[in-house]
Amino acid sequence: MEQLEFFDIPSPCIRVCEADEKGYCRGCMRNRDERLRWLKMAPAEKLHVIKLCKMRYRRKMAKKHASGETEDIAPESPQRDLF
DSSP states (O other): OOOOOSSOOOOOOOSOOOBOTTSOBTTTOOOHHHHHHGGGSOHHHHHHHHHHHHHHHHHHHHHHHHHTOOOOSOTTSGGGGGO
16 A cells, blocks of 8 residues: 655755766766656655665765765755765
8 A cells, every 4th residue: 555645755856967877867866767757756656766866876985985986976965865
């Protein structure tokens, strides 16, 4: 049974719209299909995409940390709280 959502789930977009080498947005970590379909997604789908974005972000940061690179995503953005 799906839980009712009374409030719309905000987009994880932080207005850094550039694709990385894997095709994920450098700002929100969504792929092209997820960005294009966001407004048509059900709340449960949006929550799932946000979970995927969190995992992608953590994986990317772990890889950068292991290689000694610096972070290229703006940490001061309020949307970073999602991650």
